[in-house]
Amino acid sequence: MNFFYCRTVFQVYLASELIKRKNLENVFFLYIPNGSLSNKEKTILDGLIGNYEVMSSDNSLFRLILQALFLRKLKEKIKAHNSNIYFASIDDLYLRTIISKISFNLIYTFDDGTVNYLSKSMYYLDKKYSKSISCKYYLLGNRIKTLDEIKKKITKHYSVTKFKNIIENVEYLPLFEPTLNQNNSKRVRVFLCPFYDELYLNPVVAREKLEKLLLKDDIVFCHPRDKNAVRNSKNDLLITERYISNLLSDGYAVDLFGTANSTQFIFAFDSNVNNVVLDLGNVTEFFKDAFEEQVLILKNIEIKK
Numbered sequence: 001m002n003f004f005y006c007r008t009v010f011q012v013y014l015a016s017e018l019i020k021r022k023n024l025e026n027v028f029f030l031y032i033p034n035g036s037l038s039n040k041e042k043t044i045l046d047g048l049i050g051n052y053e054v055m056s057s058d059n060s061l062f063r064l065i066l067q068a069l070f071l072r073k074l075k076e077k078i079k080a081h082n083s084n085i086y087f088a089s090i091d092d093l094y095l096r097t098i099i100s101k102i103s104f105n106l107i108y109t110f111d112d113g114t115v116n117y118l119s120k121s122m123y124y125l126d127k128k129y130s131k132s133i134s135c136k137y138y139l140l141g142n143r144i145k146t147l148d149e150i151k152k153k154i155t156k157h158y159s160v161t162k163f164k165n166i167i168e169n170v171e172y173l174p175l176f177e178p179t180l181n182q183n184n185s186k187r188v189r190v191f192l193c194p195f196y197d198e199l200y201l202n203p204v205v206a207r208e209k210l211e212k213l214l215l216k217d218d219i220v221f222c223h224p225r226d227k228n229a230v231r232n233s234k235n236d237l238l239i240t241e242r243y244i245s246n247l248l249s250d251g252y253a254v255d256l257f258g259t260a261n262s263t264q265f266i267f268a269f270d271s272n273v274n275n276v277v278l279d280l281g282n283v284t285e286f287f288k289d290a291f292e293e294q295v296l297i298l299k300n301i302e303i304k305k
Contacts, residue, residue, distance in 0.1 A: 088112035113262035192258035
């Protein structure tokens with residue numbers, strides 16, 4: 001059995017590609033949203049995965065009960081199969097609890113965006129959890145305390161880029177191959193909106209700054225967790241990379257505006273993509289160091305182009 005554990009729609013997208021390209025069968029798929037499952041998340045799961053389970057609750061006590069019950073269910077399933085586990089969220093305490101309680105044959109990981117490539121991100125620097133949260137997962141069975149402990153257990157990591165990653169044993173699985181350099185006058189501007197409430201000290205001002213930059217024909221993709229869509233925005237959360245790839249295949253040059261996010265990293269080395277880093281205001285202290293690092297990396301790549 002191949003057990004997949006996903007927390008975001010981007011992870012679902014990469015997981016679906018991994019399942020398809022590696023011809024994985026007998027897949028048991030768990031999705032844990034941030035709170036209740038949204039209609040958009042359900043649409044994505046139905047379209048890309050089909051058969052899956054969801055652990056969803058806004059109530060912390062009920063969520064704890066669900067986690068305990070699922071651990072028991074998963075343990076029974078694992079007993080009957082030779083099982084591997086695939087996941088992206090190496091900082092996730094419930095994921096660590098699963099690995100602490102259940103023995104898997106092989107442990108695989110895959111990308112979760114820029115956090116995989118940045119030495120100052122939460123996948124490289126151990127986060128301090130509150131005593132209540134740490135105690136909760138300890139009682140559930142978690143015995144993994146650090147990022148290094150879980151990294152040592154990983155058999156192989158699958159990455160969509162060739163940047164340095166969380167472990168050395170990495171297999172490159174590009175979503176798209178870079179397009180050949182084309183002298184085409186057709187240009188299009190694509191804006192990738194950040195999750196303002198999470199990233200910025202003043203998300204309202206940051207949102208207003210971006211909206212003032214938009215022109216009539218610009219294409220806009222909102223962050224999957226952003227409930228306030230801006231004008232011109234596309235509704236399908238998971239067509240971003242595919243949409244950009246189709247534009248490039250159709251002969252367009254793309255000016256890609258964003259906050260040095262994972263989509264910009266995916267197209268960083270495509271000569272027909274001009275990555276423009278947006279300055280929308282001061283970011284929160286939690287993301288500041290990693291954000292500055294990813295901006296520097298992306299700008300250096302653009303200079304070398």
